[in-house]
Amino acid sequence: MATKRKSGRQGPPKKLSLKQVARLLLDHEMGEPWGSIARGYGVSRASLAHWRPYIGLNEDWLRRVRTLERTNWVLTKKVARLSTALKASTGLIKRLEPRVKRRSLYSAALQAGFSMSREEANKVCGLSHGVGHQGIAQEGDHRLVGLMRKYIEENPGVGFRGMFSVLLRDEHCSRNHARALYQQARLQRRWRKRPVATPARVVHRIVPAHERDQAWSMDYLIDALPTGKRYYVLSVIDDYSRECVLCRVFSRATAQALVQSLDSLRVSGRLPSFIRTDNGGQFKSTMYINWTDRHSVNRKYSRPWHWTDNIHIERFNRTLRDEVFNWYKFRSLVEVQRMLDDWRTRYNMARPHMALHGLSPLQFVTLYANP
Incomplete structure (x- = not known):
């Protein structure tokens, strides 16, 4: 109570x-x-x-x-x-806009730009559920299937999850719709009973470059601060002179950061004929592929688990790790970038290179680039 x-x-x-x-x-x-x-x-x-x-x-x-x-x-x-x-x-x-056909185009734009279903987009545009511009939707689906088919041919061991996280995360396409297209096109991973021939893009050995900016090699190097925070160093070298064209540190290895770095080199007047990389997700992303196609830069990929196919950048990363990351202790990414800028200047101007007969990269370019 x-x-x-x-x-x-x-x-x-x-x-x-x-x-x-x-x-x-x-x-x-x-x-x-x-x-x-x-x-x-x-x-x-x-x-x-x-x-x-x-x-x-x-x-x-x-x-x-x-x-x-x-x-x-x-x-x-x-x-x-x-x-x-x-x-x-x-x-x-x-x-x-009283015309239904024009409003159907608006509906297609809402579906592509905001990942809306056709019924939701039609409701916003004042259309019935059955109205839809099928031509635009089918054209976009054919493009996505083409991208997925090409990616599967280059990476036969990758399933839908890995392909979506690398290839389709920047596309205006939902995961369920992409999986439906993936299954309709019968792109599911199948294990072969017999090995197939090596693709034509990797059967040839590395051809030496004969001029500056003919071939670049590019890769990421991973290290960590004393706090345990990991960071990524993007290195780009010229195969002809072994010149370090770019050495930049990032907290995350994203395709957007990669494209922005390459754009900064393009603005400075450096653009290669082709770039050799491994099969990392950043180098297979849609943003990177579109950038290379837009600027007429060919892409060459090494075979998975064959580091000798991209030996120039692998050897450079070993030198970078021995002379910088295994020697100095950094407290922040700002210190890392400052040290990389200092070391890159000394590497290009004064450090002798065995493959260049004891010359530094810039000395080699000065003597042999324009004989």
Whole structure:
């Protein structure tokens, strides 16, 4: 039984805490009438009617239910406002563009740009569920299937998960739609009973470069700070002169950072005929492939687990690790980049190279680039 409180002079309505509400509900469950509870807590019987639906809940559950009710009220208001905005937008689109064919193009643009389903995009544009510009959708699907087929041919051991994370994460395509296209085109990974011939792109040995900026080699080197944070160093060298064209540190090895670094070299006037890399995800991304196609740069990939196919950059990374990362202790990425800039200058200008008859890369270029 709850402790009865004597009600003195009448005042403003009393506000009960959740602990008091849970206690008076328990009193009612124990058989005490509402009138007695109201007098004991100094409130009216009408104010207790609000708490009758919560009989059987303790203080913690009362707090949870009240929070959920508040959240539900807020979400209901938001849904009402969004519904009003959607209705107004649909009416405006229909008034400004009465032609159904033109609105179907808008729907296709919404599907491609915001990963919306056809029904949702049609609803925004004021179209029925069956309306859709199938030509644009089919053209985009054919392009995606072509990209997936080419990637599978170059990487036969990669499944859908690895291909999507590398190739299709920058495309306006949902994972379920890409998997449906992947299954319809029958691109599932199949283990061959007999080995097949080596692709033509890797059967030839490395051809030496005969001029500057004819061939570049590129790869990432991974190291870590004393705190355990890993970082990535992108190295680009010229195969002809062994010149270190670029040596830049990144906290993450992304395709966007790779393309921005290559663009900075292009702006400075350096652009190769082809670039040799391994089969890393950044070098197989759509952003990198589009950049090389746009600037007419050929791509050459080494065979998986064959480091000798990209031996120039592998040897350079070994030298970089021996002379920098195994020798100095860095506290931040700023120190790493400053040390790389200093070492790159000394490497290109003064460090003798065995493959260049004891000359530095810039000395070799000065003597032999224009004989």
